[in-house]
Amino acid sequence: MTSTSLTLTRPDDWHLHLRDGAALDAVIGDTARQFARAIVMPNLRPPVTTTAQALAYRERIEASMARVGIDAQAFTPLMTLYLTDNTSAEEITRAREAGIAGVKLYPAGATTNSDAGVTDLLGRCAGALAEMERVGMPLLTHGEVTDSAIDVFDREAVFIDRVMRPLRRAFPALKVVFEHITTREGAQYVRDAEGPVAATITPQHLLYNRGALFTGGMRPHWYCLPVLKRETHRVALLEAATSGSPRFFLGTDSAPHARHLKEHACGCAGCYTALHAMELYATAFDKAGKLDKLEGFASHHGPDFYGLPRNTATLTLLREPFQIPETVPYGDSELVPLAAGETLDWRVKADA
Numbered sequence: 001m002t003s004t005s006l007t008l009t010r011p012d013d014w015h016l017h018l019r020d021g022a023a024l025d026a027v028i029g030d031t032a033r034q035f036a037r038a039i040v041m042p043n044l045r046p047p048v049t050t051t052a053q054a055l056a057y058r059e060r061i062e063a064s065m066a067r068v069g070i071d072a073q074a075f076t077p078l079m080t081l082y083l084t085d086n087t088s089a090e091e092i093t094r095a096r097e098a099g100i101a102g103v104k105l106y107p108a109g110a111t112t113n114s115d116a117g118v119t120d121l122l123g124r125c126a127g128a129l130a131e132m133e134r135v136g137m138p139l140l141t142h143g144e145v146t147d148s149a150i151d152v153f154d155r156e157a158v159f160i161d162r163v164m165r166p167l168r169r170a171f172p173a174l175k176v177v178f179e180h181i182t183t184r185e186g187a188q189y190v191r192d193a194e195g196p197v198a199a200t201i202t203p204q205h206l207l208y209n210r211g212a213l214f215t216g217g218m219r220p221h222w223y224c225l226p227v228l229k230r231e232t233h234r235v236a237l238l239e240a241a242t243s244g245s246p247r248f249f250l251g252t253d254s255a256p257h258a259r260h261l262k263e264h265a266c267g268c269a270g271c272y273t274a275l276h277a278m279e280l281y282a283t284a285f286d287k288a289g290k291l292d293k294l295e296g297f298a299s300h301h302g303p304d305f306y307g308l309p310r311n312t313a314t315l316t317l318l319r320e321p322f323q324i325p326e327t328v329p330y331g332d333s334e335l336v337p338l339a340a341g342e343t344l345d346w347r348v349k350a351d352a
């Protein structure tokens with residue numbers, strides 16, 4: 001029997017870009033409609049590198065919520081710091097005391113707004129990493145090397161050998177989230193590694209392979225980093241996400257960029273998925289015949305890894321066609337959501 005509705009513990013998004021200012025006002029409602037909490041990425045310009053900046057950013061998010069009419073009780077932003085070569089152990093101590101949820105590693109130059117990122121992780125950040133390990137502060141990694149000699153499709157696999165393994169040998173008790181994994185190698189590493197390691201997986205990497213970038217022409221709205229991979233990798237990620245392993249959990253990596261900056265000679269990396277995140281994930285899990293595994297992935301494994309309580313509220317999905325809008329407003333511009341115009345099999349039921 002196929003069910004027509006599915007009620008879950010309210011999910012959280014463990015990897016989200018909310019941006020700032022008018023852009024923040026445009027997107028925050030989409031996330032708050034589905035998720036109780038989200039890990040907010042710190043790659044603003046300039047990046048959020050200190051506890052004081054993260055707390056100020058949280059206030060701007062809360063002010064935005066008030067402006068657009070989101071109840072402060074309904075959604076909690078979990079803040080992160082952007083790790084740099086100069087992040088001190090004292091900054092980590094302050095962050096921990098202030099309730100900052102994680103520290104993000106961007107290898108310098110790896111992705112959108114990452115030029116302030118780390119140039120030599122074990123060389124420059126050992127003090128900060130040791131303090132993170134001591135206080136239980138998770139390190140969230142954009143797991144790609146930036147070496148131009150390494151093919152863009154291989155940068156995640158090479159990161160495992162060049163960065164992840166040495167990092168985890170040096171700091172075996174450090175909690176690490178391998179963000180937005182995109183490969184079989186990433187999934188196998190996280191599944192089998194010893195110690196506190198987990199991974200987030202985006203909806204686009206569960207639903208699409210790299211063919212989506214080129215179907216009928218070059219399609220910039222399918223471009224994100226790490227880039228979509230071969231079908232064999234998509235299958236491995238779907239298997240990991242639906243396996244029931246507590247090491248894999250939901251992180252949309254929703255990364256809004258104005259339409260004209262995506263449809264550009266040098267288009268920005270990032271897919272807008274906050275609008276229809278749970279519709280996308282439910283469609284992916286349903287296609288795999290694993291809807292029963294969605295709640296663990298979306299609502300249980302993340303808080304368990306971060307050491308936070310699970311949510312008590314719920315979210316209901318209905319098996320009804322959901323046509324993804326062609327565009328949504330974004331300040332003075334607009335966004336093209338991932339898979340715009342396509343129809344998904346599930347939609348989120350509006351709150352009563």
Ligand SMILES: NC(=O)N[C@@H](CC(=O)O)C(=O)O
Pocket residue numbers: 017043111112142223224225226253255256269270271
């Ligand atoms: N995922 C992306 O393609 N882009 C993200 C950055 C990131 O998560 O790497 C962004 O901030 O636009």
Ligand SMILES: [Zn+2]
Pocket residue numbers: 111142179180225226
């Ligand atoms: Zn990233």
Ligand SMILES: [Zn+2]
Pocket residue numbers: 015016017041253255
């Ligand atoms: Zn991201």
